[in-house]
Amino acid sequence: MPWDxxxxxxxxxxxxxxxxxxxxxxxxxxxxxxxxxxxxNVAAVFVMLGAEFLAAVQIIVYTGAILVLVLFVLMxxxxxxxxxxxxxxxxxxxxxxxxxxxxxxxxxxxxxxxxVVGQQGNATPANVAAVGGNVQALGxxxxxxxxxxxxxxxxxxxxxxxxxxxxxxxxxxxxxxxQRRATISLGHPxxxxxxxxxxxxxxxxxxxxxxxxxxxxxxxxxxxRREATSELEATRELIMVRDADERTVVGGGRDSGRS
Amino acid sequence: MGELxxxxxxxxxxxxxxxxxxxVLVRRNLIIIFMCVxxxxxxxxxxxxxxxWESNTMNGQxxxxxxxxxxxxxxxxxxxxxxxxxxxxSTIDADEIRSLRD
Numbered sequence: 531m532p533w534d535x536x537x538x539x540x541x542x543x544x545x546x547x548x549x550x551x552x553x554x555x556x557x558x559x560x561x562x563x564x565x566x567x568x569x570x571n572v573a574a575v576f577v578m579l580g581a582e583f584l585a586a587v588q589i590i591v592y593t594g595a596i597l598v599l600v601l602f603v604l605m606x607x608x609x610x611x612x613x614x615x616x617x618x619x620x621x622x623x624x625x626x627x628x629x630x631x632x633x634x635x636x637x638x639x640x641x642x643x644x645x646v647v648g649q650q651g652n653a654t655p656a657n658v659a660a661v662g663g664n665v666q667a668l669g670x671x672x673x674x675x676x677x678x679x680x681x682x683x684x685x686x687x688x689x690x691x692x693x694x695x696x697x698x699x700x701x702x703x704x705x706x707x708x709q710r711r712a713t714i715s716l717g718h719p720x721x722x723x724x725x726x727x728x729x730x731x732x733x734x735x736x737x738x739x740x741x742x743x744x745x746x747x748x749x750x751x752x753x754x755r756r757e758a759t760s761e762l763e764a765t766r767e768l769i770m771v772r773d774a775d776e777r778t779v780v781g782g783g784r785d786s787g788r789s
Numbered sequence: 790m791g792e793l794x795x796x797x798x799x800x801x802x803x804x805x806x807x808x809x810x811x812x813v814l815v816r817r818n819l820i821i822i823f824m825c826v827x828x829x830x831x832x833x834x835x836x837x838x839x840x841x842w843e844s845n846t847m848n849g850q851x852x853x854x855x856x857x858x859x860x861x862x863x864x865x866x867x868x869x870x871x872x873x874x875x876x877x878x879s880t881i882d883a884d885e886i887r888s889l890r891d
Contacts, residue, residue: 532792532793534793535792535793535797538793538797542797542801542804545801545805546801546804546805546808549804549805549808549809549828550808552808552812552821552824552825552828553808553809553811553812553815553816553821553825558818558820558821561820561821561824562824565824565827565828568805568828568831569831572805572831572834572835575798575801575835576835576838578793579798579838579839579841579842580842581838581841581842581850581853583850583854584834584838584850584853584854584857587854587857588831588834588857591857591858591860591861592827592831592857592860595861595864596827596860596861596864599864599865599868600820600823600824600864600868602868603820603868603871603872604820606872606875607820607871607872607875607881608875608879610879611875611879611880611881611882612818612881612882613817613818613880613881613882613883613884613885614882615817617815617816617817618814618815618816618817618884622814622815623815625814626811626814626815627811627815629810629811629814630807630808630810630811630814633807633810634803634804634807637803637806637807638800638803641796641799641800641803642796644796647843647844648840648843648844648846649844650844650845650846651844651845651846651847651848652845652846653841653845653846653847654845655845664850667847668847668850668851668854670847671847671848671850671851672851672854675848675851676851676855679855680855683855683858683859686858686859686862687858687861687862689862690861690862690863690865690866691862691865693865693866693869694865694866694868694869695869696869697866697869697870697872697873698868698869698872698873700876
């Protein structure tokens, strides 16, 4: 038996065993480690198929980025949220295995009875070597024939990043941003008043000072924001607070309600 | 058994895909289901690269590269959804999730 066939069978065996391990492992972290093993073997198979660049991308993207992301999420998710039982109900499990076996038979039959042969391209190993290697050949293909899809993929990645941030944003932050505009309490008797704050201190973090006209004499504070608009003499800064009692300043100090 | 043909790789790919599909059907943990979907995508990539190798073309490898890029975006969004589910509904059991709101 030639060496490459032997190597292929070794890689395939480890790959399939690792994939099985992903499915049957009870600990999700073990599943992730099995998946890393499986992806490494697939990368080695890519090398056998003359796709060196894809093998590198496979390792960098899948095992370097996606699997690390999976492990992060595994650590972030509360262990109490994990399902109590690892596998589905027995009937569901039997149906799943049965469907898998049927599909394996179908696909096996399709592979063995395949008659359609693809049109031969010009990327023979000699031609690929002539342009400098797999990376150069793939780059030429990507940047000439698939330039527009390539750009669209960058857009997809951008949208994916934005969507991931929006979805994973802590609920507390969104709530704060949403409610600040909704409930504004101005001039609460004990509310936060910039004038009462000692110099150098502004309002509570994240609040928006507004200026309202009032007949009072302006009170000097050390706030830089105040000095910048010193021509507004007859104004007084008030702080919009979400809840007047939550951030009350008593005696000029800052409230400890905000931690 | 003799020469290494495209069928070898296709069978490996089919095996990986079907193992991944069984995982999606059988497991209940959403993160495991997600990993099994990644496994299926990898099997498809393997098929693309195997056919590209057979027919001496670069298009299959380009497609596989696009698949990997989309899989990365899908991973980011999918895992963010799993985190949001864990936070809002405090479960990531596929059998327990049945409402779109809190």
